[in-house]
Ligand code: NAD
């Protein structure tokens with residue numbers, strides 16, 4: 001099968017970067033990214049690439065060299081479906097906020113809309129690729145919708161989950177650990193579809209890194225990969241608490257266990273709890289699926305990962321309160337970092353939101369600075385927690401554009417995100433302008449304790 005054009009429905013954190021790399025690596029193929037969000041598409045089309053809707057190192061230069069050559073952003077979903085041989089679905093699959101499965105299951109309404117639109121508009125046979133993270137057996141539902149769509153064309157459904165992490169998305173896409181393609185390898189049409197998708201990746205990925213599996217294994221593997229990664233973070237976070245009461249140092253423990261090649265050294269950084277749009281959502285979904293197959297022990301096992309994450313966030317906020325003599329009312333506390341990790345402007349499910357909320361409930365005056373997250377987004381995040389009115393949030397929480405201003409007169413500073421620039425600040429200048437005693441709560445263990453103690457700071461470091 002010769003593929004001339006592909007499209008992706010959903011121009012978000014996955015659709016945008018993924019399709020940019022496809023366009024860059026497959027110059028003979030036309031790539032269209034479509035979205036119902038006109039504002040987002042306008043931003044993708046902005047001549048000034050510093051205004052792209054997503055901040056991701058290396059992304060703007062790829063967009064600059066491919067956009068309007070073989071990479072196009074548009075709101076015309078119908079046209080993109082009709083023109084394309086392969087259609088990727090990369091829409092959001094958030095935790096359901098209503099009805100059966102509320103707060104647990106993945107909300108598949110956006111995926112279902114895509115399936116119905118493909119059934120309605122397709123004017124030739126199509127390969128449909130699930131890029132979104134989906135519950136195991138979702139392909140069955142997509143197939144059912146398409147088979148009942150009265151379309152005269154045939155559709156082959158593949159699962160091709162995306163494993164990129166934000167902040168390193170471009171590197172992850174260019175040099176993936178593996179590419180997973182799930183499909184029906186027992187039928188001729190299934191085999192052809194798998195090969196067509198594989199051929200796209202072969203433009204830059206070694207064949208031995210492309211794994212083909214059945215579709216259910218592929219769908220499930222994505223949830224399981226995220227669950228295992230999140231489990232490592234929760235595991236080391238439990239140990240951080242134990243270190244704090246035993247005078248062990250979690251960094252040393254991480255290094256010691258990580259040197260065991262069976263354990264491996266990655267994903268062992270203690271923190272204020274994992275954030276991001278994926279880990280919590282995907283584990284909740286795994287728990288929901290296990291329960292729905294009547295596997296309560298499996299569900300409870302994975303639920304503990306979330307339980308520990310919430311505990312770690314609360315524990316960090318409570319540590320700030322207890323060290324500040326058990327009251328933070330009317331004290332200025334500066335949160336450095338709002339993004340859920342460095343090198344991204346994404347703050348979805350960031351621990352900063354929950355720590356800020358906890359401290360605001362104690363009537364603290366919160367100041368915050370993040371190099372990439374906008375003021376508008378920070379207020380939207382705190383409003384979404386629904387703990388107080390929008391007016392109260394704007395009175396109690398101040399967003400600064402300058403880190404030194406954010407820290408001026410503060411009683412305490414908390415490091416929430418591991419941005420590199422925080423290590424390079426003039427900490428003497430910050431200390432001089434703070435209320436005394438001046439506290440630092442390093443939730444990412446990135447600062448040099450000895451230097452700061454010498455300046456005069458009182459320091460708490462996670463896991464130390
Ligand atoms: P996102 O919210 O950034 O983007 C999704 C986009 O889809 C939005 O812009 C939305 O407007 C659009 N959309 C929704 N319904 C649509 C429709 N019917 N037609 C056209 N556009 C529509 O989400 P994301 O972070 O890119 O995640 C997308 C999927 O990828 C999710 O399933 C997520 O779990 C998965 N995933 C995300 C990451 C990540 O790091 N963010 C990594 C791997 C996998």
Ligand code: UDX
Nearest residue numbers: 162163164165166267268269271274275276278340341
């Ligand atoms: C994750 C998966 O890594 C990726 O494969 C998947 O496609 C999407 O979900 P992402 O959420 O973008 O990626 O970032 P990740 O690097 O996994 O970090 C998630 C959270 O865990 C962040 O808040 C990060 O700070 C935290 N984390 C990560 C730790 O606290 N300690 C660690 O050692 C690693």
